Amino acid sequence: MADTGTERKTTVQAVAARLWNGRWLLAAGIVAVAAAYGFAGMSVYVVLLACAVLLAAAMLPTGGASQSIQSDAAIEASGLQRLTGEYLAAAVADPLIIFDRTATIVHANAAAFAAFGGIAPGLSLPLKFRAPEMQALLDGVLSGSVASDAVDYTEKLPVERAYRVSASSVGHATDLFVLVFKDQSETRRIDRMRADFIANASHELRTPLASISGFIETLRGPARNDPAAREQFLQIMQNQTGRMARLIDDLLSLSRLEMKPYLKPGTEVDLRQTIDSVIDSLGPLARENGVVIERDYAEGPLDVPGDRDELFQVFENLLENACKYGQPGGRVTVSIAGGEAGPEPGIDVTIRDYGPGIPEEHIPRITERFYRVDVESSRTQKGTGLGLSIVKHILTRHNARLSIKSEVGKGAAFTVHLPAG
Incomplete structure (x- = not known):
């Protein structure tokens, strides 16, 4: 009902404005008709018809541009009047908090609830965000010394997140202010990875x-x-x-x-033929290290979608590591078997050595760039510390994954899980 009343009021105002803008034309026309009626004896119906025509003409805008501007302004005003601060806050993807001059929360959008939890109207912001930089940001905006400001803020719980927080007043003389939290966590993580990578390289x-x-x-x-x-x-x-x-x-x-983007399944790769080629190419290295490579392949076709050269690189890296670091075991087993049963069947390729194995605490980090379990042993074996990181990236492109199982003194098993279709 309120919207209908507002639209009716806007329409009446527009009609009145048009009549006022055409008032001189309307007056002049009526005078002219009255004069003609007096001198020429015209019928009263003709006079009334002429006045109606003049009134309609007065309703027309004096210029096309003026009509367009007034119409657009009326539509915009009507649309904005239907919006509320709550709707606008909900449309913002970043956490947003509206507070008053006493630093008390007036409203928080859904993103703010998800990010910080325990936020409700009436809660004091200085009690919720106790970090010195947040206190200084609130004091500066509320005191009026700055119209807007921004600081870097790190939220520790439930997980560590880095934000760029901006604060500013809302409108004029509203005594309301807004905090917007822009999540910088991913950017910071990438920056740290880049810095670590450059330092390690x-x-x-x-x-x-x-x-x-x-x-x-x-x-x-x-x-x-x-x-x-x-x-x-x-x-x-x-x-x-x-x-x-x-x-x-x-x-x-x-x-x-x-x-490179993610690999789209197109060509088929014969795993049996690819892995046989890898074993043949690493035969001299295996003999040099006194290692025997054993094969254990499943029956039937062993085809998977992917890039043959990249999968060759995966198995070459894994088998080379097994021959070098599993050398005391004297043998390496390469097995191919059907993957776990499920809606998307796959093929598992396992390369197992019987060497010293990998301590459990190293397994989660073993695919990181330049991470080594034993630095001296790796350099002695001419390792770069990037082989398993390359394996992980290639498998990610193939929608595949790598799992590692190891026990100290009993060797290690690296299994590549590849989708079959």
């Missing part, structure tokens, strides 16, 4: 560079005329440059994988 490259630089200095000085030392140092330098080359190759592979 720099460290990994700096070590062989320092070694090469030291040997070059020695060859140009004390070992200048020592053929035996020169041969030994050149071999070490070659090994270090090879290590840097492998690290750069892995960094480029990881970068390319991160830039």
Whole structure:
């Protein structure tokens, strides 16, 4: 009912405005008709008809632009009058809190309830947000020293979240203020990952560079005329440059994988043929480490959708690690079997070694970039610390996953779960 009354009032105001704008035209027309009636003896019906025409003409706008502006303004005013602060707050995806001059909450949207909980009208903001930066933000806005301000705020519970909080007054002379919390947690996490990645990559490259630089200095000085030392140092330098080359190759592979979108199932990959190729290519490494590679394949077709080169890289990394770090066990088993029963059947490929195994506390972090269970052993085996991170990224692109089971002294098993369709 209130909306109907408002619209009727707006219409009446618009009609009155049009009559007022055309008042001189209407008056002049009526005078002219009256004069003609007096001098020419016109019928009273003709006079009334002429007045009606003049009245309709007066209702027409004096200009098309004026009519459009007035019409748009009337529609806008009518629409905004139907909006409330509650509706506007609900339309904001970020947590939003409206409070008064006493720093008491007047309204909070659903996002604020989900983020902070325990928020209700009448609650004191300084009691809810006790951090010094939030207290300073509220004091500055409420005192009127600043019209708006923003600070960084970290919420510790239930999980740690980082926000950019902005505060400002609402309207003019309303004595209401608003807090908007912009979640920066994901941005901060990515920044930390980027900084850690750069630091780790720099460290990994700096070590062989320092070694090469030291040997070059020695060859140009004390070992200048020592053929035996020169041969030994050149071999070490070659090994270090090879290590840097492998690290750069892995960094480029990881970068390319991160830039690629998720793989759309298209081509089929024969797992039996792909894994046989991996085993053949790593045969010399297995013999060098005294490891025998055993096969245990399920019967029937073993095809999965995916990219053959990328899956080859996955199994090559896993089998190479098994041959290097599971060397004391003397053998590595590669098995292919049907996945767990369910609405989406799959195929599981397990590469198991019988070496020293991996302590349980290391398993959750083993696929992180540059994370090593044993740094010295990894460098001795010419590892870059990026192999399992590359495996994880490739499997994510294939909508697959990696599970790791290990027991100290009994080896480790890495299982790749691939969708079959």
